[in-house]
Amino acid sequence: MKKIEKKVADAYFKERTRNIIIYLLIGFVASFGVVLFAEPLSRITVNGFPFHYFMGAQGAIVIFILLLFVNAKVSDSIDKKYGIDENKNVQLSEGKTVDH
Template sequence: MKKIDKSVADAYFKARNTIIVICLLIGGLASFGVVFFAESLQHIQFMGMPFHYYMAAQGAVVTFVVMLFVNAIVSDRIDRKFGINEEENVRLSAGKTVDH
């Protein structure tokens, strides 16, 4: 495996951590934010049912599934930007053992 400069590695992990924080915030808002504001959201109708009920029943699950796909796409772009090649790393490390 090739060596990565510390500044590049720091920028890579900063970008990855930013994506993780954004996903956690969106997930928290989808799960807890709707519950917290359920009383004020009950007057908003979405597909014929109260918005807070829809988000609790289906919306949060759909939000998480969409986030998984978006996270995978953004992570691949970050990896390409910083020259990280997962397939090459797997190929290089395949079959190697650790000597004690």
Template structure:
């Protein structure tokens, strides 16, 4: 496995952490934020249900699943940007066992 210099590794983790914080904020707002503003969101409806009820029942889960796919795509692009090749790492470690 190729070694990465410390400065580049720090940039890599800083960028990854920035996106993780963004995902956490979106997740928090879609689950708890909607509940906090339920009173002012009474007028909005989705499929005949109040918006805050829909988000509590299904919307937050759908947003979480979408965030999982977005995270996978963004993480892959960040890995490529910094020269980290997952398939190459898997092929290097495939078949290795610990000898006792």
């Protein structure tokens, strides 16, 4: 594995940490924020259910799964931006077997 300069590593982790904080805030708003505003949101319906009920039952889970995919995609692009992507790693062995 190649060495990474401290300046590049700090920028990399700063960007990754910022994204994680954003994802956590989105998750918090999707799960707890909707509950805080349940009364005004009850006028909105999704599939015949009040919006706050839908978010508590299914919406927060769907948002969490979408955030997982977004995180994977954004993390790959950040890795490429800083030269840490997996495609640049060299394979040392191909795992060949010996036949007797």
